[in-house]
Amino acid sequence: MTNIMCSSSSSSNSSISSNRNNNNISGSSKWKIIDRAQDSGFLPTVAVTLWLGWNGFILWIILYAIFLAGNWQRMIIIGLATLSLVLPVDFPGTLGHRLGDWIMLQAEKYFGLKTVIEDEDDLIRHSKQNKAIIFAFNPHDMLPYAVFAFNPILRRFPGICENGVALMTSSVFNIPFLRHVYSWVKGKSVDKRTFLGRLHNGESFTFSPGGVQEVLLQDPSKPRDVILYLKNRKGFVKLALATGSPIVPVFGFNLDGSYGYWFPRGRLIEKISRSMGFAPLVFWGRWFIPFGIPNPRKIHVVIGPAIDVPNEGESVTQESIDKYHGIFMKELDALFNRHKHEVGYGDRQLKII
Incomplete structure (x- = not known):
């Protein structure tokens, strides 16, 4: 299967501009910027609730079934949950994907999505070569929901076509109801088989390498440190x-502040989090609703130049891994520092551990 190069034209009512306030950064004249006006009104809020509100919905359903539901109600809830696990993950197919597309277009408004591509021509070059592009998104933060910027319906990035997806923890697809919603918005498991299969098929995707471990490293007492778990x-x-396959460093600004949170700390919690694929924590977002939708922060996603890597096939050496991993971290740090002043992160430091 080949990856067809697709346009990254903006969606309706988005503005495309050059970077006018770039502090004379070298090369910024060729940056492609798409900035969506923010609207956190009724319809965008409903859409984001249908997408990210399921974290809370499921918790309340469980609590209701345990403490308040009668026998028949409890049986209905258990039956629907079982049916959800039995049905195909993308059920009901086309209808679900259409709903997912609508959710993503409304989310673009809710978060006032702004994207900056530093070298679009290079991404197009890779797409024409039928190479899968790995968009490595950072930070993971509480929920790495800003990966929605790569949803193909938004048509923001070359290489992300109809089959473009975001890879995420496989535990999401083992949870009733939630598994369908994330499938509708083009989510798939980040397991090795899917990851490698997409690379062999030339199908680009995004994922967050920091994972759940990065969540546990957040420290409210050090708000100026932006911590990434990457070493x-x-x-x-x-x-x-x-x-x-080329690797593209990506950074999402303004995810912090989306949620307030609390979680226990310690090595046992770390082990439990790694085994489950998510951290046992309490978080709250808009209107302080526990496990609710995030505050409508204006999300700003910046995409650096692609890092070309050689094709070593089955002869990959640790030396090569260390070399290109080092290049990735260096490029990510430089990407952060090129853009941090524009978004009010001027006094903040990227801390990679």
Whole structure:
């Protein structure tokens, strides 16, 4: 299967501009900027609730079934949950995907999505070569929902066509109801088989390499540190080298503040989090609703130049992995520093551990 190069034209009512306030940054004249006017009104809020509100919906359903429901109500809830796990993950097919497309277009408004591509021509070059592009999104934060910027319905990035997806923890697809919603918005499991399969098929995608471990490293007492858990995250670099797939550093600004949160700390919690694929925590968003939708922060996603890697096939060496992983971290740090002043992060530091 080949990856057809697609347009990254903006959606309706978005503005495309050059970077006028770039502080004379070298090369910024060719940046492509798409900035969506923010609207957190009724319809965008409903759409984001249908997407991200399920975290809370499921919790309340469980609590209701345990403490308040009668026998028949409890049986109905258990039956619907079982049916959800039995049905295909993308049920009901086309109708679900159409709803997912609508949700993503409304989310673009809710978060006032702004994207900056530093070198679109290079991404187009890779797309024409039928290469899968790995968009490595950082930070993971509480929920890495800003990966929705790569949804193909938004048509923001070359290489992300109809089959473009966001890869996420496989545990999401083992949860009733939630598994269908994330399938509708083009989510798939980040397991090695899916990851490598997409690379071999030339199908681009985005994922967040920091994972759940990055959530546990957040420290409200040090708000100026932007912490990324990347030094030991080298598996994606190995797979990139095995297929010759370019890696693109991506940073999403303004995710912090989307949620307030609390979670217990300690090694046991870390082990539990890694085994489950998500952290046992309490978080609250808009209107302080526990496990609700995020505050309508204006999301600003910046995409750096692609990092070309050689195709080493089955002969990938640790030396190559370390080399290109180091290049990735260096490029990500530079990307952050090129854009941090524009979004009010001027006094903040990127801390990679």
